[in-house]
Amino acid sequence: MSFKLSRITGVILVLLLGASGLFLLKDQSQPAARQSDRYLVTDSAGRQVEIPRRPQRVVVLNASNLELFYAAGGTAVGRPSTEALPAEVKAAVQSVPAVGVAPNPNIEQIIALNPDLILGVNMPFHHQLLPLLDKAGIPVLLQSVDNYQNILDTLRFYGDLSGQPDKAAKRIAAIESRYEQLISAGKNRPAPKVVMVWGSPESFHMATDSSFNGDLVKRLGAVNVAGQYNLSNAQLGYVPLNMEFIAKENPDMIFLIALSPDPKVSAKLKQDLTGHPAWSGLKAVQDNQVHMLPQHLFVVNPGTQVGEAMSILAGFLYPEVAEK
Structure with missing residues (x-):
């Protein structure tokens, strides 16, 4: 009888250990899941920056990146003071707080918006903001769109950030279709x-x-x-x-x-x-x-x-x- 009990006790111990092992594995998997919510990207300034995979509170500091971000399905909680926007984007951001003109944004206003990502441009005036924003723990990407190919690449990247890659792909396809028409018309x-x-x-x-x-x-x-x-x-x-x-x-x-x-x-x-x-x-x-x-x-x-x-x-x- 005691032998049977010991066998049963042993089985229970094995099951308990197995269960505890499952709980342990589950606990260990949580940090990995949290890490996958952030990843490293290299911006136009050559900086490696860890950013949220799906940022929820984005501040955009210049018109070009704002227009591309919205075209790819993104939304912003802060924007530049500018009129250089297409009508549809201007209407979409009308109620979004402005944080100043692109060359001289208001850093106090930016931090007060509690952003989890800032999109700027690879120019000296935005490089100057980095020390204070780094100290505040806010990741900043300095993006530059210097040629036609950059537009397509940036749209694709912003589509990934917004979680709407299909919307970005649709805009890219429309741009490329028009581009091919114009290039072929000028050939020879x-x-x-x-x-x-x-x-x-x-x-x-x-x-x-x-x-x-x-x-x-x-x-x-x-x-x-x-x-x-x-x-x-x-x-x-x-x-x-x-x-x-x-x-x-x-x-x-x-x-x-x-x-x-x-x-x-x-x-x-x-x-x-x-x-x-x-x-x-x-x-x-x-x-x-x-x-x-x-x-x-x-x-x-x-x-x-x-x-x-x-x-x-x-x-x-x-x-x-x-x-x-």
Whole structure:
């Protein structure tokens, strides 16, 4: 009898130990589950940042990232003070608290919103915020959208963050469809020589191939003469305007992008450049091929409106295609 009891006792002990082992495994699995809710990503500044896999309280500090984040299904609890947004995004963020303009956001307001992720841009003014935000334990991604491919990659990433990859994929497909139409329309056509001048009456810069606008021109098959000007530092998106260099290159077309939305500023920009003695004899000036580009599409990258921006450029570069 005692032998039977001891056997039964032994079985019970084994079952209890097995059960306790299951509880132990369950307890050990919890930290792993919590760790999977966060992961490491590398931002445009080359920083490795641990962020929530599905952030719930996102503050976005610049217009481009805000527009792309909403296009991919995201929502924000804080946004930049800006009017440079598509109508649908402007309406969607109307009640979202503004935290200041992109170059100078209010860090106290940002922290008060208790964000679990901040999306900024890879520029010095957002790098300066990092020490205080790191101290507050708030992860910051410095994202830059410097070319067409960056738009698609950023949309895909934001779709993952928002948990809506299908919505992001749909926007990507629409952009790529329009892109292919425009690229194919310009194939086998003479490549016009162009220069893109960006700035205000006080300060002029040329867009290189490393800039967003220069990248679009290159993709459309045109030759950006400023792409040959600064080969020693190909990473710079904009370089100071050199009037003599442009006069020597004699482009077929000149695109002007005014920093200010004021039409008077745009008119003065065009007048100052086309009236300059070094440019009065340029082919583009003589042929009336100096064109102002819409500020909302070309001062900053146009995000999901990149198809519209490319259509405008293609209409100038290949007017016979645009007419069709």
